[in-house]
């Protein structure tokens with residue numbers, strides 16, 4: 749993972765985990781954050797927790813009240829019923845209170861499959877739930893920044909979408925990586941997308957990956973050097 753080493757050095761890994769939420773709280777937080785700025789989804793999450801202290805109360809509340817509580821995020825009218833449906837499904841499957849701590853006892857692939865079999869939970873949400881939460885399970889989310897950088901480096905094909913990219917990029921990781929290593933990888937790629945490999949005008953001229961990046965080399969009119977192993 750040549751790009752991993754260089755980006756981790758560039759952005760100062762190891763990175764501190766930003767969340768200590770339990771898995772279910774992380775899942776709801778991820779659902780709220782879909783296509784919403786961090787500040788707004790954080791506000792929606794805080795308001796929801798203040799209005800309904802338990803997830804069972806959110807599940808059983810009138811949907812209009814949940815919608816009002818999460819108003820700062822985008823599409824609260826869609827997210828409120830979806831969140832309640834997710835909570836109902838988890839309760840039904842687990843036969844009791846809403847809780848996801850049992851996922852800690854599953855292999856990563858099984859835990860991901862369990863979450864992704866819930867309607868409205870995709871690979872990014874399942875990975876974020878497992879990795880970012882206090883479970884610290886080594887599942888790798890791929891956000892738009894991570895996806896763009898990986899695509900420009902040629903780690904995935906130009907037509908591979910964010911969803912299918914999860915399996916392809918995860919297959920490139922050493923299988924024995926722990927949660928911190930997977931987190932560092934994701935964060936380093938994400939930071940690179942935010943700070944250098946911009947969507948419109950990537951700063952290829954100052955990029956630490958330029959010598960092995962086909963996209964950057966093509967932009968600057970130079971041939972890319974052979975990749976020292978992906």
Ligand code: SF4
Pocket residue numbers: 897900901944945946950951952953955956957958961962963964965
């Ligand atoms: S060389 Fe350019 S396109 Fe390639 S990773 Fe760096 S900034 Fe992105």
